[in-house]
Amino acid sequence: MSTIKDVARVAGVSIATVSRVVNNGPKVGKKTRLKVTQVMEELGYTPNANARALVTQKSTTIGVIVPALTDPFFASLANGVDTIARQHNMQLLLSTAQQDAESERAAINLLIEQRCHSIVMHSKKLPDDELISLCEKIPGLVLIDRMIDVIKHKCVWLDNEEGGKIAARHLLSLQHHNVACISSKYQIEDPTLRLRGFSQELGRAGIEVNQKLIEYAEPNQQGGEIATQHLLASGHKFSAIFVYNDAMAIGAISTLEDNGYRVPADISVIGFDDVLISRYSRPKLTTLHYPIESMAQRAAQLSLDLKSNASESKVEGYKYLPRLVKRESTNVKY
Amino acid sequence: MSTIKDVARVAGVSIATVSRVVNNGPKVGKKTRLKVTQVMEELGYTPNANARALVTQKSTTIGVIVPALTDPFFASLANGVDTIARQHNMQLLLSTAQQDAESERAAINLLIEQRCHSIVMHSKKLPDDELISLCEKIPGLVLIDRMIDVIKHKCVWLDNEEGGKIAARHLLSLQHHNVACISSKYQIEDPTLRLRGFSQELGRAGIEVNQKLIEYAEPNQQGGEIATQHLLASGHKFSAIFVYNDAMAIGAISTLEDNGYRVPADISVIGFDDVLISRYSRPKLTTLHYPIESMAQRAAQLSLDLKSNASESKVEGYKYLPRLVKRESTNVKY
């Protein structure tokens, strides 16, 4: 791979001149510029970004940390960051982290080694204090889907509690008073908050969620199926289910129908996230839209801003609200 | 951000020694090593990958070029590469390309600038010759989902034609003799090959596909809906449809049902790709599994191999076969 020196030699100029041409620098004779351009073409010269980054101390790369791209939710997240990256002629450097602290730590370290311009990180497992000191060390670091009060201004998150409330209001408006819940067995923040908001709002209407009608399972389709079987087996009556996410909701619907219940005629089901499949399932899923792609764009933009004018940006952080998407899986209680 | 020099100074040793410690090099006194490690910790030192790459001429990054991560198909592709990357302690550098030559060209250039270790590229629009010369220039470049004979050994692709044949055989085995086809209006390689294989195999059974029963549309759900409307409106009889991809197939099913046809009782539908939604749709989609994740892993591994022993590897390239996944949308003709 030819270097700037090769070009300089062949073109009969100094490397400084070549550099100027490459960077569209000013003060280059028209003839020189032409000659150099020609030689670059001829030699197939491509500048070395590493060398550039080294001397300029700036990279054209935005780091992203997510669990895995196979999950459409995280693919959208990455895609959102990519959108912003492209607008700034930058590229994504992806570092995937398992769902454990050690792995998240490794992922961020790799990104630091690469000296990314800035970083958008999805971290559920690293403790607050570690994230806080990381934020101190890395000006362009932004946390997505996580809110830590001290570093609020570097966070972009969803109001999960409000999501639960919206779901509750929707079900209430459809006259459902006996509601079941299917939550994630991994009681990290999100499921807890959603459930809390949901219960609170029902409480305001004078309805208490029967603890026996709350099931905890793996947050996937199968988990939804199992949880629903339990619910059904419990013998308690309910006319609607608030489910932790769409995959579980689809599992729930499938089990419900297998047991002779029609959705939404007999039982209403509401999911969360509004991932792709919720539009393809039958019946189409009523769910809460999680604007992850916009949030990711916001996060990416924020990371860029933080890096450039590390001083200002008095923003309080960005809190997003989920939005009810009424489709077919909920209906007024018959 | 502290550098190797800082560490050396504080630890009272030379940078050469620090470098040895960082790289777990041999010949370092136990005490020295301890001291240095300590200082590194203290200063929060992280080696600079750019500087490293510059001097060692090797990067820890694998480049990937795909259209966009929002498409689950490409997300899986990226994920496959990531899996291999992780096994080798490398990271993904993502460069997204619109579906046009200029954009693909830009994407690959960015990756070359970054001096990735190797590259897995999904390119549908760049002309063969350009890709061929690119392959000459970049030892670690591998093409996925594309087969160019001259550089076969750097390609990983699916046998689309065979996919069409498999679909034909399946439908034939279910006694379907009047079949319609829905193809993509973008007659790039894939749809053409699938259709060709399909027709050929039917031909072998003495059945000719009625040209009036072939529809071309946008390769998405809506396209599938529109194409199906046309099919229905044409007045021709058919008991099965071979659809270009799953999204279109789902659209087809939905239109069919809206018009009073039951799937598969009245009409069978077979898709292609086996993306996530095909398992969630109702009825669950019979389709041809496109092993994109394995293929991506293979491609990534190949790119790594090509780079290390550029000489050997007499492989003829990797051709993958789609596999029939029989679910619920096809059935024997009543």
Added chain:
DNA sequence: TTGAAAGCGTTACCAG
């Protein structure tokens, strides 16, 4: 308008 040279943070070779 151009060139010379310093230096970015590392590695790796050669001495000691």
Added chain:
DNA sequence: CTGGTAACGCTTTCAA
């Protein structure tokens, strides 16, 4: 076992 030093490919003063 340790240190000195020449690269790696490039940008950016400073002079000319």
